[in-house]
Amino acid sequence: MHRKFIATIVAAALAVTAIGSAPARADEDLLRALAAIAGIAIVGKVIHDRNERKKEQQAVTRNTHRAPVYQNHNRSYDLKPRPLPHRANRRLLPGECLRSSDTRDGRVRYFGRSCLEDRYKHVEKLPKACKLRVKVPGYAYRRTGYDAYCLRQNGYQLARR
Structure with a gap:
């Protein structure tokens, strides 16, 4: 629609310039100047309206792809992943x-x-088969623990946190 409007303004401007070849009077010059100013103002308004529509469309598109924020009783909740249940962590052994x-x-x-x-x-x-007692030289007593290789063979892993 605005293309037709701009084409009309350009045609009018050409017609006014063609008429300008005759000897000009002060009234005609004033009318031409006012017509040119009005034409420029109208074209500017059309461009401004078009830019505003683009901004509105971009704002609508941006808002539809935003992550939801849940609010309840003036409290906002961050979406954080839930911790794993205890049964999932049962086979992770502490590294220390x-x-x-x-x-x-x-x-x-x-x-x-x-x-x-x-x-x-x-x-x-823990599997009883993996239990061991280690005699460490320099210590008077034996240390009790679970063999790391045996635990690994039974599905246990070292937690690397």
Whole structure:
């Protein structure tokens, strides 16, 4: 629609310039100047309206793709992932409980029992076959724990947090 309007304004401007070849009077010059100013104002208004419509369309498009924010009683809630249930974390063993000791038979990697009791809820569910006692040279007593390789073979993993 605005293309037809602009074409009309341009045709009128050409017609006014063609008439200008005759000797001009002051009244005709004033009329031409006013017509030119009115034409420029109308074209400017058309361009302004077109830009406003584009902004409105962009605002509508932007708002439809925004992530929802839930509000209830003047409180807004952030969408955070839920923590995993305890049964999913049951097979992750704490990394700070992993020990490594040199024995007469070589290096042994194990999870210390007292550390697991402090930091792991399911110590009683660990396989009994993985339980071991390590005699560490330089210590008067044996250390109790669970063999890391055996636990890994039974599906347990080291939690790397």
